Amino acid sequence: MASLWSKISATLPLNEEQFPLQFSNKVESSVVERLRQSRQQLYSNTTSTSRMLNAQIILDISWEKLNTGTWRDVDKEWRRVYSYGCLFKAAALCRENPSEDELLQAVRTCDMGLLMGAAIMDNILQDIVRILQCEVRKSVKEEDEGEHMQVKRRKTASPHVPSIKDGLAVPRIKCPSLESFNTNYLLPLKPVILEGIIDHWPALNTHPWSIDYLRSVAGCRTVPVEVGSRYTDEDWSQTLLTVNEFIDRYILNKSQISPDGVNDVGYLAQHQLFDQIPELKEDIRIPDYCSLGEGDEDDITVNAWFGPTGTVSPLHQDPQQNFLAQVVGSKYIRLYSPEDTDKLYPHQSQLLHNTSQVEVENPDTEHFPEFIKAPYLECVLQPGDVLFIPVKHWHYVRSLEVSFSVSFWWS
Template identity: 85%
Template sequence: MASLWSKISASLPVNEEQFPLQFGDKVESSVLEMLKWSRQQLYSNTTSASRMLNAQIILDISWERLNTGTWRHVDKDWRRVYSYGCLFKVAALCQGNPSENDVLQAVKTCDMGLLMGAAILDNILQVFVRILHRELRNTSKEEDKSEYAETKRIKIVNPCAPLIKEELAVSRIKCPSLESFNANYLLPLKPVILERIIDHWPALNNHPWSIEYLRSVAGCRTVPVEVGSRYTDEDWSQTLLTVNEFIDKYILNKVQTSQNGEKALGYLAQHQLFDQIPELKEDIRIPDYCCLGEGEEDDITVNAWFGPAGTVSPLHQDPQQNFLAQVVGSKYVRLYSPEDTDKLYPHQSQLLYNTSQVEVENPDAERFPEFAKALYVECVLQPGDVLFIPVKHWHYVRSLDVSFSVSFWWS
């Protein structure tokens, strides 16, 4: 990895004069001086230890600002300061002849900047992480055969899906025209499963998504993970793990059980994944039907949902139209009309007002007597299925096995 620094430095501005450091009044002059000093070190023969020390000081100061008060009140300049600190730390780690552990730390540093910071220098941290990931892939050893066999077995598990009664089943249709979809489903806000509309996705063809593939393109990347079977549970929390750590701990069941003997569950659910890891974004496509909306393509929110069997999204509603595309595994989904909202007992708190208090598959009839009167439709999504969930429609989702879905929120 001796040539790594030459690749990293080649992506930097050619000199200090072309390396901008412009901030508003909220960034103190002492911090700006530290940033300028770290910038100067980039273009000098300063030791790696000195670079690392200054970078860590910048990161520590900006991290404190990022974690003071609510996130929406964090000034963007402080997020940019944090990103510059990440840049300087990556430079310190990659100087000279870095070890594989140094490169892994550099990747994690880039991910923290991409998650918590703001874009700087034409999103240079994304450029860095591609260089670093390519270096790791070029030097990685062949996968252990026993682990590969284990992931293959998990991938082909065929769980017992719930029996869907015909009168309750969500309608299915193959590749409707835009006009037909608009008239028969979008305007009347009627749920439907669209078949064959994502068969061309590389995620289902050229680069079929599997545990092995996710390891290869994103294994060392640090991502936010939700810990717990559902976000309404008292013990639900969030943490940061690499994709490899998440797979080992929650997908391959290499995890300790809780005190009551239940298996711990974790879920990778976030809208930043495809921006953070463009290799995965290149494997999917925005459904053509989104063009029927009022917004632009940039207004569409793309979310990733990756987790083990048993993970639940409680009954809730969203303020936008939703296409839920199933790529790996299967999911049980139940949908209720917004006309039955009163029978679904939404939480009274402002934080969870869009979430029902009812445990859908094990309802408490005494606490929620009207719930049984609410009409619903249901389905099991298989790879290649795309479920249209109309705006404000309540929906409950349970993963039947290891599952990777992609949702598109649009207006």
Template identity: 65%
Template sequence: MLLFKPVGQCWSWRRDAFKDHSCAFTRCVIAHLMAATWSKISTLLPADEDHFFLHFDDKVEASVLDVLRRCRRQLYTETGSAARLLDAQIILDVSWEKLNTGTWRDVDKEWRRVYSYGCLFKVCALCGEEPAEEDLLQAVRTCDMGLLMGAAIMDDRLQALVQVLQKEVGKNTKNEKEREHPEVKRIKLACPNVPLSRKDLEIPRVKCPSLESFKNNYLLPLKAVVLEGTIEHWPALNEHPWSVDYLRSVAGCRTVPVELGSRYTDEEWSQRLMTLSEFIDRYVSKMSDTSQEDAATVCGYLAQHQLFEQVVGSKYIRLYSPEDSDKVYPHPSPLLHNTSQVDVENPDTERFPAFPEAPYQECVLRPGDVLFIPVQHWHYVRSLEQSFSVSFWWS
């Protein structure tokens, strides 16, 4: 009670004492929270150095192995974060050079594993003491880089780490996001009425077929089909409807690969790694309603079966059988042999005279539709509005 007694200098002294106590208390709380972050991360690591195995073949030089072992030892000793960051960065720099020498398919998996271990050690260095918000975000990005460019290590430990880190980032930004977006609403876009050219060319539709029926009637005979009613239970279509704001709120800090350019056969086409929030801010938010529509991909095929799920908006899709590959005019380049040279909806018939004769099937996918695309079927996709889709591939 004396703390609030307004008696001149005595009040001033009590006020300062309260301020000092409050600051000390705040620092203790912050330190406790940060220690809690490391506690959660450390539970995902082996109990001691003897159970933290580092096995590589002779493609990885002895000098690199020495640094890896030193990084491992630092996890279980009192080593400053600066020294730990330095050694982790050495691992990342050396392995990054290996990952970017030659074509990706020629990169040895051992070096991808080395890169993943470097990412793990860097995350631990960033979060071992009192990580600031920027440290947590950098740790999330480091995990994502390991997941994208590295190889699975220690029972996919990077995936487990990033889930913990993302929750910690979410705690720090939850109140701010709730103030900015008190209610995340689904984008309401009217699906355009796009007539198909001919009814007999439309890909057939079936509602919730049994696995046996799907296997016998479509998978084995390699026939395309639109499946209806098979993903209606997805949260993305119900209690957590997808929108730009929603995706930012749940995954804005995650690093993703982004393809930039209208077509990947164009000279200006490129790929970049950026956070989902950066992608939204730089490209999605600046798009006009017109530029969000009619985004098309070149015609190509995959060496795997594909399920193409439409979640938001609508897309026009056209399929060509692998039996008609010669009429689709694949690129002569080995790197683009699965890509057509033809602009599907505006073909140059002088250069590609047989293309108009190629039979095809087509459909318009709307939210909840799932298209089965059989292996090696050429497919052309055009967005009719702002839309989100999900794909699964299997052999």
């Protein structure tokens, strides 16, 4: 642990003069002065208490700015201020022989900067959190190994797996050529399951994803978690948890699934995960078929979907083409054509206009009589399968077991 600060300081500029702190006049001069004080303390022998106090003041002021009005109205300058505050606080926590709790606090501080702030100094928070994570792994490795051996013996209830009806199954094809996929599925906007196209992913080979693997590469990392069985529920909310906390609370604690759905479900669903945790991003690859789109690779949105048995995504549609790649577990999926939107009863509110009011597997036919007339396709997506969901196609998803999927949205 004695060399931790030397590793962190190696990521910093050599001296105070080379440490950038340029802000527009949108940031008050008193805040900029506070930032300069923290910068000076970074290169001097001041007390740990003083460093922490200055960093916390910067965080408190910028946090208030981040939470005033809607997120899209938050000026990027204040997000940068917040990231600098996170940098100064993490440095203060790690300057002098940090305890395990202080290490974890520093990791969380960096993650908050990565999630809520804006990139600063060539994304220095990512470099620092990588160093901290290595130290955390060393300190908790033995304890975790003993705990995880017990976890493997737990059992969960068998999920209800629908039988796929004859004539309703999503077609399957193995490794079609780009030309064949474009002609037969992309241009006519027909759903299809592509087999064999992600078999080379490290996530399915050299680094097979599992609960233990996720703990090892990301257990101490703080991530956004959706709480609630589905996002249309009144009690649905979002919170921040470490990956370990999420696994312990929502993945391993589910011994049964109630008949009317899952209560107190947590779901890790976000597009920042792979940027926040590059080790996971290195385990996947963007499908070659995305090259048929109009944009370049930077325009592709990659999402992570990790949750327990019974997690439901209500019937909804997305504004882009979608490849849903199944890595761990299985999912039941039902698809409806946008041509039948009038039979699917979308919510009237602007916020949920892309989501159906109908509970797909238990429809209220009295209130939604036309729904049962809408034709659909269905499938059970298994590890290694990739489902092409054409733009605007309605889709309903239910996890049949603990599941980790990756989706690629592209135009």
